[in-house]
Amino acid sequence: MTVRPAYLLAAMIILGWVIGVAGDNITVCPLDTCARASFYLYQVNLLVVNYHQFYELFSSNFVTDSLYDAAFNALAVIILDRISDSSQFNTSRYLAIFFFSAAIGNILTLFEGPNYVSAGASGGIFGLYAAIFSFSWAEERKIDNATLGIFLIIFITSILIGEANGVSVNYVAHLGGAIGGFISGPLLYMILAPKIQSYSQSTESSKTTKLIVSGILIALTIGTIWQFYVFVS
Numbered sequence: 001m002t003v004r005p006a007y008l009l010a011a012m013i014i015l016g017w018v019i020g021v022a023g024d025n026i027t028v029c030p031l032d033t034c035a036r037a038s039f040y041l042y043q044v045n046l047l048v049v050n051y052h053q054f055y056e057l058f059s060s061n062f063v064t065d066s067l068y069d070a071a072f073n074a075l076a077v078i079i080l081d082r083i084s085d086s087s088q089f090n091t092s093r094y095l096a097i098f099f100f101s102a103a104i105g106n107i108l109t110l111f112e113g114p115n116y117v118s119a120g121a122s123g124g125i126f127g128l129y130a131a132i133f134s135f136s137w138a139e140e141r142k143i144d145n146a147t148l149g150i151f152l153i154i155f156i157t158s159i160l161i162g163e164a165n166g167v168s169v170n171y172v173a174h175l176g177g178a179i180g181g182f183i184s185g186p187l188l189y190m191i192l193a194p195k196i197q198s199y200s201q202s203t204e205s206s207k208t209t210k211l212i213v214s215g216i217l218i219a220l221t222i223g224t225i226w227q228f229y230v231f232v233s
Contacts, residue, residue: 005094006081010074013121016062017070020119024065028232038065040232042119045110053231055224057106061099064119073121076154077128083146084132088192092205092213094128097188099217101127101180105173118170123177129154130181131188138189139196 023038030040031051040047043060047053064070089097098121105123109116129151137143155174195202205213 003091004081005089005091006077008091009095009098009121010077012062013070013074013077016121017064017067020063020065020070023063030232037232038063039117041228042117043106043109045112045116045118046114049110049114051231053227055227055231057103058220058224059228060106060119061102061121061124066120069120069122073125076122076125079150079154080125080129080132083150087203088135088188089128089132090203090205092210093188095217096213097131097181097184098124098128099220100184101131101177102173104180105170105176108172108176109170112170112172118173120170120173122170123173125177126151126155126174127177127181127184130178131185132181134182134185135189136185138186 020038020041023041024036026037027034028037028040029035040053041056041059041063043056044053048056102121102124105127106118109118109123112118133143133148133151189196192202194200
């Protein structure tokens, strides 16, 4: 039985919340400054730029102690899965687009200044929405009103609910993620177009692609755990 990529990502988001809550109960003291362990898994621009804690650009995509943030992001992923009818977004492509979009959002977040702190998967999620929307446009040359409508609803709702709950909304990460998605959607279509137009199998990624994506994610996970451990030890 194959797990749908959306449910896999939603599970990763919930796991990140569990890690964030657990990290709130652990105190670590790197750089002679004590704080909750979960704090050092967020994207703290000062630590990324000045102390080269690049693992935060990866860990911050999931780790949060905000139940609102985790629940909203997991729900947004599942809603997208329900409204999207694109079979081209298999697990490898789905995760590759998510992390690519999230990376752009996190890199742009660095320009928010050294004191800015960010966490959550919303940048990558906006990238997925933008990728599915732009893929549909590239394939059919028409706007997918359902995806566009839900995209706007999620964007506005995240702002309103975030402000109501005192949660800072990282607009830059959302914008960066959307940019990553708008790049990824048409690019994926360009790669798959010959197969789609010839009615060849295009929903499955090659073994090489699966190995590359899996290898990168495993390397990022191991590297994150190792650098975090060295930093807080």
